[in-house]
Amino acid sequence: MHEWAIAMSVVSSVEKWALERNAKVKKVLLSIPSLSMLEVEILREAFNVIKKDSKIADAELEVIVRDQNFSCRACGNKFTLKDIRSQLEPILRDFGEENPLHVVPALITTFAKCPKCSSHDFEVDSSIKVEAVEI
């Protein structure tokens, strides 16, 4: 559901950026981490509704869902979301739709461990970012 809040943040930050440069935005490239399980369709729908009341009403949203590379700081192991998927099942089950990783993907180290050494101390880029703005 908070896809709408994210879309809102994207519209307003790109709008601010565009106003500062007096630019007409054609396309916004948004990159989201796959572990956030954000729904791309809702993001796009929300973006298209919210942009109408902004200065970037003609902008199109393109969403890239990033597959993360995890890197363990304890043992050096490199892994992917696939390797820890089974660890995440209980959270998806217990919390339902609004699970903590969906809302705050940076919480991943709290709920998952390195599949090799069981450390919570791993690195992953779980940010939501506007990668590029086409004008």
Next chain:
Amino acid sequence: MNPILEMAKSRFKAKKVIAVMSAKGGVGKSTIASLIALNLSERQKTALIDLDIYGNSTLKLFGINKLHEVSKEGIEPFLVSNLSIYSIGGLVGDHYVVLPGKDEGNVVESLLGLANVKEDLVVIDTPPGMGEELLTLSRVLDPEIYLVTLPSKLSLKIVKHMLDYLFDLGLKPKMILANMSFLNTTNGRIYPFGELEPVKELGEEFDIRVECLQFDPSIEEFVGRIQDYNGVLKEELARFLICKE
């Protein structure tokens, strides 16, 4: 471009934000932040944001053990009368939190960006120390700082470092609160940490108002229902908040 950070910044831009801080742990930050927020909420709708992502003391003080609802507009608060409360504990539930380095900052940033804060008055409870949470907080907003300390030598030494740091950043706390300064007993007043001169001198050195708060043993009964507490500590804080204006 980081849209969540931008959203956090614009959300708090026009709000009055009070941050309760201390470099020292266990000095009463969460208790004081809750009581300040409760006092303010008696006059005006107020938000209380718990940035102590490991302790989540705020939820424990208020006896909240539910999860935040998440709506189209973001993270919805727990409501206690006129007070809206937000905490990472309301997202993770009864689960410990482990976060290496800058993930701490990202979590704080997400909470500040996504919390659907509508109130114009915001109180923030911070974790002890000068770590990521504090850096992130100053990235997002410019709070009025209430610095909490005990009047003990150790606490004052640690808090002095924080004052040096804050002054380096150009931030001058509004007030130093010397918590647990004295205890009123039937046999007179006891000063558990000795004289209050050192804390007053610290205030003079940095030109910051110092107020001494008493030790109130009855607080313990109100852990889990601090919203029902109307004792001396809350009264004292109300007085300081009022004479400030």
